[in-house]
């Protein structure tokens with residue numbers, strides 16, 4: 001969606017992108033430690049991660065440059081129309097500055113939440129941070145959330161059955177779920193929300209206090225690094241009934257006023273996408289893609305596993321919350337009467 005193209009398994013491109021995302025994410029614990037022990041480490045001349053970053057970054061640049069050239073070529077075509085994020089960013093830059101070549105640079109702006117700015121200057125440069133960030137932030141998070149939620153559904157067959165009934169009554173069995181169906185599938189939306197509550201892929205958020213303040217009776221000096229444990233907040237028994245249980249119905253609200261109350265409460269206790277100006281800008285996209293992925297998997301397949309239950313243990317010592325034993329399951333096709341017109345099969 002970011003680059004408007006699919007990465008094929010055939011020429012190893014998908015594997016390459018996946019490898020880069022995994023390599024980048026493996027750096028996060030080091031970056032995190034580096035933030036905490038920045039000063040003493042600097043004094044000792046120790047850099048925890050610069051060498052690793054230098055090894056990942058050029059690989060990203062090479063990949064993104066290829067995508068960028070493809071996009072620029074497309075822009076030259078007669079009936080060109082922007083249809084992905086990279087097209088839009090290129091167009092925005094085209095309007096802002098002309099006569100200079102492309103380079104993408106993130107301008108840090110700590111005071112106000114502004115989208116990263118793209119500059120055009122020089123030859124293609126190493127600063128492709130924005131696109132790297134989107135690739136890393138948007139892919140593994142969504143994949144982990146899908147995996148955890150499917151594991152919960154397999155372990156809770158009654159919930160899976162209720163979800164399937166909802167899909168069958170709203171969508172039927174002659175076509176696949178589409179984005180426009182999601183607003184009519186409240187139980188599916190609740191399943192996605194509950195999966196993210198119990199298993200937030202990014203389970204901590206790091207912030208720095210801009211000024212001194214008092215929080216919950218604690219004095220916080222200015223410029224203090226604060227680690228918010230979103231995982232713990234979303235399992236706090238003071239906020240959630242049966243916090244350890246997978247109960248999507250907790251998010252089903254009947255009346256409009258109930259919905260408004262719930263939304264007000266959720267601002268503080270439901271934060272899988274963190275919050276504030278550095279909260280996730282991809283949350284709406286994530287809800288849609290998770291809803292469709294999970295919905296289609298439930299609509300089209302039964303799921304078999306070895307043994308009685310999926311093992312829900314979590315990995316230890318990683319920043320991303322992953323399954324210690326990644327989900328292995330076999331899809332068994334269900335009988336649907338899908339109309340050919342409902343299948344959008346890409347031409348390439």
Ligand code: HEM
Nearest residue numbers: 137138141142145202205206272273274278280281282286
């Ligand atoms: C289930 C899926 C996702 C989850 C759980 C998730 C979670 C998060 C969280 C918790 C943060 C804030 C980190 C912090 O506190 O510093 C974040 C930031 C971010 N996310 Fe997501 N995200 C998801 C999907 C996406 C998608 C699909 C995109 C875009 C394609 C995206 C783009 C970003 C970006 C660019 C940031 C950095 C924002 C900034 O620093 O200002 N995320 N995400």
